[in-house]
Amino acid sequence: xxxxxxxxxxxxxxxxxxxxxxxxxxxxxxxxxxxxxxxxxxxxxxxxxxxxxxxxxxxxxxxxxxxxxxxxxxxxxxxxxxxxxxxxxxxxxxxxxxxxxxxxxxxxxxxxxxxxxxxxxxxxxxxxxxxxxxxxxxxxxxxxxxxxxxxxxxxxxxxxxxxxxxxxxxxxxxxxxxxxxxxxxxxxxxxxxxxxxxxxxxxxxxxxxxxxxxxxxxxxxxxxxxxxxxxxxxxxxxxxxxxxxxxxxxxxxxxxxxxxxxxxxxxxxxxxxxxxxxxxxxxxxxxxxxxxxxxxxxxxxxxxxxxxxxxxxxxxxxxxxxxxxxxxxxxxxxxxxxxxxxxxxxxxxxxxxxxxxxxxxxxxxxxxxxxxxxxxxxxxxxxxxxxxxxxxxxxxxxxxxxxxxxxxxxxxxxxxxxxxxxxxxxxxxxxxxxxxxxxxxxxxxxxxxxxxxxxxxxxxxxxxxxxxxxxxxxxxxxxxxxxxxxxxxxxxxxxxxxxxxxxxxxxxxxxxxxxxxxxxxxxxxxxxxxxxxxxxxxxxxxxxxxxxxxxxxxx
Amino acid sequence: xxxxxxxxxxxxxxxxxxxxxxxxxxxxxxxxxxxxxxxxxxxxxxxxxxxxxxxxxxxxxxxxxxxxxxxxxxxxxxxxxxxxxxxxxxxxxxxxxxxxxxxxxxxxxxxxxxxxxxxxxxxxxxxxxxxxxxx
Numbered sequence: 008x009x010x011x012x013x014x015x016x017x018x019x020x021x022x023x024x025x026x027x028x029x030x031x032x033x034x035x036x037x038x039x040x041x042x043x044x045x046x047x048x049x050x051x052x053x054x055x056x057x058x059x060x061x062x063x064x065x066x067x068x069x070x071x072x073x074x075x076x077x078x079x080x081x082x083x084x085x086x087x088x089x090x091x092x093x094x095x096x097x098x099x100x101x102x103x104x105x106x107x108x109x110x111x112x113x114x115x116x117x118x119x120x121x122x123x124x125x126x127x128x129x130x131x132x133x134x135x136x137x138x139x140x141x142x143x144x145x146x147x148x149x150x151x152x153x154x155x156x157x158x159x160x161x162x163x164x165x166x167x168x169x170x171x172x173x174x175x176x177x178x179x180x181x182x183x184x185x186x187x188x189x190x191x192x193x194x195x196x197x198x199x200x201x202x203x204x205x206x207x208x209x210x211x212x213x214x215x216x217x218x219x220x221x222x223x224x225x226x227x228x229x230x231x232x233x234x235x236x237x238x239x240x241x242x243x244x245x246x247x248x249x250x251x252x253x254x255x256x257x258x259x260x261x262x263x264x265x266x267x268x269x270x271x272x273x274x275x276x277x278x279x280x281x282x283x284x285x286x287x288x289x290x291x292x293x294x295x296x297x298x299x300x301x302x303x304x305x306x307x308x309x310x311x312x313x314x315x316x317x318x319x320x321x322x323x324x325x326x327x328x329x330x331x332x333x334x335x336x337x338x339x340x341x342x343x344x345x346x347x348x349x350x351x352x353x354x355x356x357x358x359x360x361x362x363x364x365x366x367x368x369x370x371x372x373x374x375x376x377x378x379x380x381x382x383x384x385x386x387x388x389x390x391x392x393x394x395x396x397x398x399x400x401x402x403x404x405x406x407x408x409x410x411x412x413x414x415x416x417x418x419x420x421x422x423x424x425x426x427x428x429x430x431x432x433x434x435x436x437x438x439x440x441x442x443x444x445x446x447x448x449x450x451x452x453x454x455x456x457x458x459x460x461x462x463x464x465x466x467x468x469x470x471x472x473x474x475x476x477x478x479x480x481x482x483x484x485x486x487x488x489x490x491x492x493x494x495x496x497x498x499x500x501x502x503x504x505x506x507x508x509x510x511x512x513x514x515x516x517x518x519x520x521x522x523x524x525x526x527x528x529x530x531x532x533x534x535x536x537x538x539x540x541x542x543x544x545x546x547x548x549x550x551x552x553x554x555x556x557x558x559x560x561x562x
Numbered sequence: 563x564x565x566x567x568x569x570x571x572x573x574x575x576x577x578x579x580x581x582x583x584x585x586x587x588x589x590x591x592x593x594x595x596x597x598x599x600x601x602x603x604x605x606x607x608x609x610x611x612x613x614x615x616x617x618x619x620x621x622x623x624x625x626x627x628x629x630x631x632x633x634x635x636x637x638x639x640x641x642x643x644x645x646x647x648x649x650x651x652x653x654x655x656x657x658x659x660x661x662x663x664x665x666x667x668x669x670x671x672x673x674x675x676x677x678x679x680x681x682x683x684x685x686x687x688x689x690x691x692x693x694x695x696x697x
Contacts, residue, residue, distance in 0.1 A: 121575070121627055124576070133605070134576070135629075135632055136628075136629035136632030136633060137575060137576055137577075137627055137628070137629050141627055141628065209579075210578025210579075210602055211578050249579075249581070250580075250581050251585075337581075340677065341677040374657070374677050375657060376657070376659065450581075453581050453584065454584075454585055454589075457589075461680045461682060469678075487628065558601060559601070560599045560601030560602075562583075562584040562587040562588050562591075562597075
């Protein structure tokens, strides 16, 4: 900025603020973002003293990618509309998948039930009452064949929200592809496979951190050779935010997890450019519109700089951060649930203005149950309205250059850097997990947020303001038939009677051997699933080698 | 009453969403209660065992997975076997549809708190329920 214009602006701004303070003494009242970041009443070029357009923003599709990862963004291709779905049996979810594809969805996203996520078969003692509840129950290749029946795997891309047993689900998907005559090279999709955020927030782990990290580098290595179009990890801030973190914590912890995977890959002997282009990210879209947009923009900038400068990646594809976004489940209210349609729409718009590559919009009934078909349709239509009617997809990074958005982007960036320093001081992400650092930071932020609602410092429509007395919720709820559990047990019993036991035990023994000898475990997992070993059996084989992780209960 | 109210906050089943359980645990502690948090993945047997061993007045169970019918029923049965069903106030929080809520109240679950509940309401409920029990 030229000095003369700087002086002029500074003078004008001082005059504005004097007048404002004289007329409106409430200006001293503190306003913050939903995460507690202080907000000025007005932003001007004076907030961007050190801002450098080329260095800090660049151009879309160019380093440092602040404005977006593609040069033509949504004019070239809209984001993928990817609704997360899964409940009941594989056949139930297969029907929902086909419904979504028929209504214009462009990619699949699979939700698994709790026993599957934790590596237990449906007939395990701990699975009681949970089979098919929060997602689809998958016990063996047989279930996976039904799940994708009639869906050609070379025509869709499939995201699987699976972490601790991610390697097994990848193997199952490859095996279904083989049955459909599709080679692993043609498969497109994403494994969540982000165990670090499991320890930090979502809490679905099986083994201690070290063997889990080994399984992840095995997947990275295997996919680089055999499944080149597969996104091996979806490094996730979503669950960190849902557990109650602030936007800066979500940003910082997610990127710190990402750096940890990169370092693990390099330590395992891989060239960073062989695996980094297949890393993807997954963020939350919460209610604070501008803070979220700033978060996505800062995320791209931080990632590209670290990948190029710190980890010395040479391939530009290793520098750019592609991410999926899901609107915030924790922002939905059980009160006046129809209002959630609006909440989700604003959140989705922030993700689009922030340059997301794919998007899941929550259904308005999700504070009450798994979504019904009607609610899912409204959620998908919300994205289609944004895409085709609002004009938001016509111009790249339309808020770029806004004094406010740029200042907030810088604030997000700085806040994340402060956390990286603290994480470094405690010895890195895994040490932080073991010391309970992340868990305590998030629990404190969650409690502070809850207090701000209870003290009415923050208003939520229908919850602490504009309530309806004696409200009766009158929406249809999706119910999961308890008979699913029994039928899943019977199918498992039947499968175990039919398959060749010797092939199963042989494959499991080989897998244990590979684990003990620190070899890549994916080929043996693939052998085991082809022989119809169950998910629980494969996990048990590895539990014998690795043991299980226990978290100290901190609150 | 001299003794502090003792509360066991329990997180049964496989679900790891512990944001609510932790917020409630710390709010009850701040309100002067003695709080024991079980941590994740507790079976009904472990929960009732801990409740009896710790001699608690209240068990608060957090369930978001949809497994509430199975888990609450089992907890109530086990408490009955131990002869502790009238001694301990069982309450819970999570996403529990109205019709299930009525069934759970029929088997003796005293308070069920859904989304939007304030920690103040839970503290008030526990104080009243424990006073009624000892009165």
